[in-house]
Amino acid sequence: MTTTTTTTTNTFSGDNNYRTSSTTTTQSGLNYHVNTNPCSTASVAPMNFPGVLESKPDESDNKTDASFSPLPAWLRFYVYGLHGVFDEVVFTALYDLYHADKGNRQLLGYSTLFSFFMYASCSYFVERLYIRLYYKHGVPVYVRIPIYLAVLYAWELTSGLLLRQLGACSWDYSHYDYNFMGLITLEYAPAWCILCIIQDLLSDFLLALRFVKKTKTKLE
Known part of the structure; x- marks a missing residue:
């Protein structure tokens, strides 16, 4: 059975001086983060996506963490x-x-x-x-x-x-x-x-x- 849960949050960022509205949807154990703020990224970015941020043990001993930052x-x-x-x-x-x-x-x-x-x-x-x-x-x-x-x-x-x-x-x-x-x-x-x-x-x-x-x- 597939379970879908949607949570919407609205916050204001004092550091960047704009409002933030975001929606998090959980489906079958997979989280997706949708940023709906016009002054933030307008894409759907996977959260906790298995295998994306983890490297294969036989290729590297490191893993890469990706974070989104605004233009300076x-x-x-x-x-x-x-x-x-x-x-x-x-x-x-x-x-x-x-x-x-x-x-x-x-x-x-x-x-x-x-x-x-x-x-x-x-x-x-x-x-x-x-x-x-x-x-x-x-x-x-x-x-x-x-x-x-x-x-x-x-x-x-x-x-x-x-x-x-x-x-x-x-x-x-x-x-x-x-x-x-x-x-x-x-x-x-x-x-x-x-x-x-x-x-x-x-x-x-x-x-x-x-x-x-x-x-x-x-x-x-």
């Missing part, structure tokens, strides 16, 4: 920077395609190394803000987007002022009607709002990723 902050920072630079290259390429005098059929886009650190630091800050606003307090998206937009404009203005002191600012919005000091402009607000929504999706994806750490322990 520095790796998410790196991905955010690459994503921001990619967005900037695509935007400038398409912008020049329609607005440059001779067009831009080669779709040449451009960015700078400074942009990498600007996007990475701003996106990481917004990620932490997203966790606190949404996963801790349930703030809806239509309230979060204006907050993100204010952070983004403040970040762009501050970065632009610093880069101007170094003679390294790569943008100038002085020709736009609703610009401030040539460093920020309201004309780009709709595009920034779209990127703010994508930022939440990207944050969820990166926070859900897990990598496996394997350690070998000596068999008794």
Whole structure:
């Protein structure tokens, strides 16, 4: 006879700042752990699966224990920077395609190394803000987007002022009607709002990723 038992638990992780919901199903002595939290791994991982974590005695004297760990902050920072630079290259390429005098059929886009650190630091800050606003307090998206937009404009203005002191600012919005000091402009607000929504999706994806750490322990 096959017996199936399902247990669902909901906890909140203070270390990683998100809620956790999980389901454990036992069937014929075999346990499966299903993690249903959007900010955790979305796969079915076997628990106590006989023979998987144990090596054959005639092949090795060790056994391997596998544990799942979230992506470290520095790796998410790196991905955010690459994503921001990619967005900037695509935007400038398409912008020049329609607005440059001779067009831009080669779709040449451009960015700078400074942009990498600007996007990475701003996106990481917004990620932490997203966790606190949404996963801790349930703030809806239509309230979060204006907050993100204010952070983004403040970040762009501050970065632009610093880069101007170094003679390294790569943008100038002085020709736009609703610009401030040539460093920020309201004309780009709709595009920034779209990127703010994508930022939440990207944050969820990166926070859900897990990598496996394997350690070998000596068999008794």
